[in-house]
Amino acid sequence: MEDLNKTPGLFKDVQEMVQSCIQCGTCSGSCLAASVMEHTPRHIWRLVQLGCKEDVLNSKSFIYCASCYYCTLRCPRGLPLTEAMAKLKEISAKSSQKKHKSSMDFYKYFVKSVCRHGRVNEVELMTNYLISTKNPVTSLKYAPLGMKLMGKGKLSFGNALKGNGVLDVLFAKVKEMEDRT
Amino acid sequence: MSYLYYPGCSLEGTSQEYNISTRALFSSLDISLNEIPEWTCCGASAAESVSYLLSLSLPARVLALAEKMDDCDQLLVPCSACYLNLKKVEEKVKKDPVLLENLNTILEAENLSLKNSTKVKHLLEVLSKDVGPDSIQKKTKKYLNGLTIAPYYGCQCLRPYPVFDDPEAPTSMEPLLKAVGVKVHQWNMGSKCCGASQMATKSDIAVKYVADILRAAKGADAIVTVCPMCQMNLEAYQEKVCSTAGEDLHTSILYLPQLLGIALGLSAKELGFDFNLAVSKGLRQKMVI
Ligand code: SF4
Ligand code: SF4
Numbered sequence: 001m002e003d004l005n006k007t008p009g010l011f012k013d014v015q016e017m018v019q020s021c022i023q024c025g026t027c028s029g030s031c032l033a034a035s036v037m038e039h040t041p042r043h044i045w046r047l048v049q050l051g052c053k054e055d056v057l058n059s060k061s062f063i064y065c066a067s068c069y070y071c072t073l074r075c076p077r078g079l080p081l082t083e084a085m086a087k088l089k090e091i092s093a094k095s096s097q098k099k100h101k102s103s104m105d106f107y108k109y110f111v112k113s114v115c116r117h118g119r120v121n122e123v124e125l126m127t128n129y130l131i132s133t134k135n136p137v138t139s140l141k142y143a144p145l146g147m148k149l150m151g152k153g154k155l156s157f158g159n160a161l162k163g164n165g166v167l168d169v170l171f172a173k174v175k176e177m178e179d180r181t
Numbered sequence: 182m183s184y185l186y187y188p189g190c191s192l193e194g195t196s197q198e199y200n201i202s203t204r205a206l207f208s209s210l211d212i213s214l215n216e217i218p219e220w221t222c223c224g225a226s227a228a229e230s231v232s233y234l235l236s237l238s239l240p241a242r243v244l245a246l247a248e249k250m251d252d253c254d255q256l257l258v259p260c261s262a263c264y265l266n267l268k269k270v271e272e273k274v275k276k277d278p279v280l281l282e283n284l285n286t287i288l289e290a291e292n293l294s295l296k297n298s299t300k301v302k303h304l305l306e307v308l309s310k311d312v313g314p315d316s317i318q319k320k321t322k323k324y325l326n327g328l329t330i331a332p333y334y335g336c337q338c339l340r341p342y343p344v345f346d347d348p349e350a351p352t353s354m355e356p357l358l359k360a361v362g363v364k365v366h367q368w369n370m371g372s373k374c375c376g377a378s379q380m381a382t383k384s385d386i387a388v389k390y391v392a393d394i395l396r397a398a399k400g401a402d403a404i405v406t407v408c409p410m411c412q413m414n415l416e417a418y419q420e421k422v423c424s425t426a427g428e429d430l431h432t433s434i435l436y437l438p439q440l441l442g443i444a445l446g447l448s449a450k451e452l453g454f455d456f457n458l459a460v461s462k463g464l465r466q467k468m469v470i
Contacts, residue, residue: 114239
């Protein structure tokens with residue numbers, strides 16, 4: 001169930017991260033995704049400062065961040081902006097937000113595959129992701145790539161398996177520590 | 182000379198040729214790479230979007246395994262996403278003892294511990310700074326005169342930690358390319374973003390980023406990369422990129438160690454060229470491979 005208030009601490013973290021933003025706009029000017037974002041990075045940080053959590057999470061903005069780190073590099077206040085974008089994605093994932101489900105599913109399936117095998121199983125990841133999008137068009141979009149990689153013998157099916165279960169302890173421990181805070 | 186070696190997940194699957202060519206190149210440079218036994222995934226760029234603590238714990242586990250190896254404390258990483266994740270832990274833990282304690286609480290459950298004594302190095306840092314263009318030139322058997330190459334650095338080996346190059350106007354590949362006789366294509370796209378995992382989640386936009394990069398490489402015989410994600414985004418979607426842009430943007434894309442390896446006299450087979458998705462016949466002819 002979608003619940004944007006499930007992790008109130010995380011939004012506070014983002015607020016702290018951008019607290020000293022002076023709205024200079026350097027981040028927006030450096031962001032290659034700004035033109036497709038509903039709110040530019042500078043605007044997102046303003047909304048975050050004002051506590052407009054729903055506005056931020058429901059907008060198509062942070063989801064376009066490609067982690068290029070230009071904004072982080074150039075921000076005159078030295079703010080960790082790429083990490084703040086990632087934290088917004090984390091909030092979206094943890095609140096099972098429907099709006100960004102297909103993007104977040106990719107990250108979730110990635111992490112699941114890692115948890116299961118210790119290493120990423122690319123075939124399993126793409127299969128699960130494409131099934132989850134329930135969109136035959138998306139699957140078809142990737143079909144030529146899949147065929148290309150398959151033809152080259154590049155898709156790894158098996159070698160990730162040797163780590164099976166090896167990360168169970170780490171994942172459990174991380175979860176335990178997160179639940180505590 | 183020797184380094185600890187972390188190939189990471191991509192180099193075992195979709196970018197085997199990066200692994201193959203890196204190993205072959207270093208072996209012909211008489212540098213041994215000691216792979217961390219039983220290494221696990223660093224979390225790539227996905228873990229951070231799901232859990233911050235997890236995104237630091239996964240690379241911390243890798244560093245803890247590296248510390249158990251006593252041959253050397255320098256870790257060579259070819260994948261830029263892996264590099265950044267590992268570097269992030271190295272840098273953050275230096276400044277944040279509480280974080281180190283938390284990570285150790287997690288690692289203790291598996292009888293592992295982190296002291297943070299490993300120096301994480303990207304492949305490009307090792308080649309450009311530790312090995313250096315002079316040693317490459319001394320070992321060059323086949324000068325690639327007549328080739329013009331566009332060096333593509335991508336994001337995560339440069340930013341946010343500018344360790345070995347200018348994070349906005351990088352040049353560290355240029356002396357290496359010149360050392361083997363290659364002419365460097367002059368462009369300003371070397372440090373721009375390829376779209377990274379947006380190619381999976383928001384492909385329409387990532388396709389535009391890639392089109393801009395390929396267009397700017399016109400005039401060059403190929404683009405060389407130092408990251409499996411950059412390589413894949415630039416090479417694997419060219420049909421779609423061309424049809425969306427409505428122009429012919431086909432470009433050869435290969436890894437830096439593949440190019441240097443050819444100059445050092447290794448064969449195309451030894452450097453994994455069979456696995457490349459976008460190496461044109463014309464380029465092969467020019468390189469005589
Ligand atoms: S660059 Fe930094 S200070 Fe300027 S608007 Fe962006 S976050 Fe605020
Ligand atoms: S890291 Fe994200 S938000 Fe910052 S400039 Fe790059 S794409 Fe934009």
